[in-house]
Amino acid sequence: MPGTHPALPGGARGGAPASVPGDLLTELDRLLAPSVRSLRRSCPVDLTFGGGLAPGSRDAITIRHLDGHLGHSLRDLQVRAGYGLGGEVFATGRPLVVRDYFNTGRIVHAYDRAVAPERIETVFAVPIRAGEAVVGLLYLAQRDDVAIGDRIVARAVEHTRRIERDLAVAVEVRRRTAAHDDAAARDHRAVADARRDLDETIALIDDPHTRDRLRQVSRRLQRITNADDEAAGPVASGTLSTRELDVLQLVATGAANGDIAAELGLRPNTVKAYLRSIARKLGAANRTHAVSFAREAGLLP
Numbered sequence: 001m002p003g004t005h006p007a008l009p010g011g012a013r014g015g016a017p018a019s020v021p022g023d024l025l026t027e028l029d030r031l032l033a034p035s036v037r038s039l040r041r042s043c044p045v046d047l048t049f050g051g052g053l054a055p056g057s058r059d060a061i062t063i064r065h066l067d068g069h070l071g072h073s074l075r076d077l078q079v080r081a082g083y084g085l086g087g088e089v090f091a092t093g094r095p096l097v098v099r100d101y102f103n104t105g106r107i108v109h110a111y112d113r114a115v116a117p118e119r120i121e122t123v124f125a126v127p128i129r130a131g132e133a134v135v136g137l138l139y140l141a142q143r144d145d146v147a148i149g150d151r152i153v154a155r156a157v158e159h160t161r162r163i164e165r166d167l168a169v170a171v172e173v174r175r176r177t178a179a180h181d182d183a184a185a186r187d188h189r190a191v192a193d194a195r196r197d198l199d200e201t202i203a204l205i206d207d208p209h210t211r212d213r214l215r216q217v218s219r220r221l222q223r224i225t226n227a228d229d230e231a232a233g234p235v236a237s238g239t240l241s242t243r244e245l246d247v248l249q250l251v252a253t254g255a256a257n258g259d260i261a262a263e264l265g266l267r268p269n270t271v272k273a274y275l276r277s278i279a280r281k282l283g284a285a286n287r288t289h290a291v292s293f294a295r296e297a298g299l300l301p
Helices: 022-042 084-092 112-118 150-202 208-224 242-252 257-264 268-282 287-296
Strands: 047-053 060-067 078-080 096-098 122-130 133-142
Touching (some): 022 133, 084 133, 122 150, 133 150, 150 208, 242 268
Antiparallel strands (some): 047 060, 060 078, 122 133
């Protein structure tokens, strides 16, 4: 039934990939929603559906996106490597088509109860890869026992390749953005440290003209770091709202924006707004910087 699956014989893990980053799976899920719809229009077939690895799982694909479905029996179905058509594709990494789905001997019939309400007869499943790992599945299905021809197969495979390319680009953009943010955070802290040293030095200078000139430099550094006179010290307790602290605590665990939204019952754009507010209040360059400042201030453990 949906959301359940039997154990693999002998504890085998089929084609299970190594651990996959959560942000990659979040991006794949975002790409699949429109892809399932456009795939059905371009082929055309009666039903398309698909999903990616379940968060934290190495051997279960969760069906989350459907188009042309009669009900919801397939939604949230977890397909494990080695079981069902998708499980066979997951385990081998190769596309596979079956006709007369409920009577074929080519697959292990672990999910017939979930498939039956859709009256599927012919199904084609394609693996979605990230590097060498299978991270998701796309299915095309007909409710008649008819062949899925080479033309549809080619379109489906090319459609999947586009998803893989888009996924690779998105992951690379995130990697480069993270590297840039880390570099910016280091530069930000370096400027803040320099400003603290400068302010300590100003206090030791007797000449008023020199002090004024150096204070002007300090104020320019203050504007660069988007801080006020107390930003170099601990952040005052109570600076952040309760909801902002909730968001920041999840950021500190490594949660992505989508996971934070789901955990707190917020929209992803609302999470982004909270993060911008947090960064502004703490004088932080990015989320990592904000967590560090909050910990220094005792706002996070």
